[in-house]
Amino acid sequence: MPSATKKVTVTRKSEGRYVATNARGGQVRLGSGADDDFTPVELLLAAIGGCSSVDVDLVTSRRDEPQQFEVVVSGQRMVDETGGNRLDPVTLDFAVHFRDTDEGREAAGLVERLVKLSRDKECTVARTVASSTQVTFKVDGKTLD
Template identity: 50%
Template sequence: MTDNNLRLVTVERTGAGHFTATNARGGTIAFGTGSDPDGADAFTPVELLLAAIGGCSAADVDVATSRHAEPGRFTVTVTGNKISDEHGNRMTDLAVTFSVAFPDGEPGDRARAILPRAVKTSHDRLCTVSRTVEIGTHVTATVADT
């Protein structure tokens, strides 16, 4: 594995039940347990997982379709059921639904024609996030020396 393959996100606790993730480029996103009445933790970790799945596929599909026509609407909805069973807490029945509208005319027709294939290609091959979830990968959790 090379440094070009490595992805890194650091999560810092900012308060009880509140965290900020920072990527290597300095981008940040706040999240938490979902218990903040003021909405400071607007996303929970599970919601971030759903957003990552939807965002990854959205980016793939957008690249493929928007070169033909700019969409008038581009919405991706990701749903799933959070359960607790003999395997622990996890998500099941994950579903990604695209709702995309392109303008009338030949460019919009081309974009509409490739939309189903773009969604399938993202799901089957391109989207790193959903591919990782579907195929599965080992996660190691350790405590660093402090």
């Protein structure tokens, strides 16, 4: 069942440098990897990690503030059977730790279950990447063959 459409606009700033702008006016710089701006692949990895981080953080931080909350997201770049580039596999490694208190132990006890819930149901980004989502390319509104 469809819900709200999500959209960003990517605008060229100079050769190999772009800005992505969301509907709320937020912006992220990206580029070709020639400088310290994120590449599109790095942004994809950040989006996957960020999506699951939000899923875990919003619940655990109601119990206790984490002492450490870090998610390392990596992907192996490969050439598939069609000769196209992609990442496979993509791995998320959560390091989420809390104080040794009743609240901290309660929060820590939720981490594994919340990571699994994010993977299996909640994280739109990871689930989109993992599924066979249709991606349509257009030029000036005309769908490419």
